[in-house]
Amino acid sequence: MEIPLDPTDLPGSLDRLLERIGAPWVRALGLRVTASDGERTTLRLPVSADLVHGGGVMCGQATLAAADTAMVLGLSASLGRFQPMTTVQLQTSFLRPVPADAGALRLVCTVLRRGRSLAFGDVSFFTAEDKLVAQATTTYALL
Numbered sequence: 001m002e003i004p005l006d007p008t009d010l011p012g013s014l015d016r017l018l019e020r021i022g023a024p025w026v027r028a029l030g031l032r033v034t035a036s037d038g039e040r041t042t043l044r045l046p047v048s049a050d051l052v053h054g055g056g057v058m059c060g061q062a063t064l065a066a067a068d069t070a071m072v073l074g075l076s077a078s079l080g081r082f083q084p085m086t087t088v089q090l091q092t093s094f095l096r097p098v099p100a101d102a103g104a105l106r107l108v109c110t111v112l113r114r115g116r117s118l119a120f121g122d123v124s125f126f127t128a129e130d131k132l133v134a135q136a137t138t139t140y141a142l143l
Helices: 007-021 060-079
Strands: 032-036 040-046 085-094 104-114 118-126 132-142
Touching (some): 032 060, 060 085, 060 132
Antiparallel strands (some): 040 104
């Protein structure tokens, strides 16, 4: 199933794509695309109470899900369409905790290389103060 994207409104087109293909719990993360030029896509992730664990910081599972979702959207922007793909590798380094009152994180998703069958990317997570809190590297199989 391929879904074309509107190149004149890439951020809006990617948000609509997420609403269409995302599982309900992934949509509940509240990710929104704020910018995309096809090779770099920026998203906003609200740090809501639902994403904070008992230790008072955002849980790593939410970070991993956001990174995976961001790269699917970033690769779709790079391709100009959504096509089936699957995660081959997702490695995440947590550099500092994200407190419950952080507000929102900015995710910068960069497609590093896209071949016929594999694509490689990077997702960086920043606080409002522009502090890097997590870094993910990804590999996807394009199906």
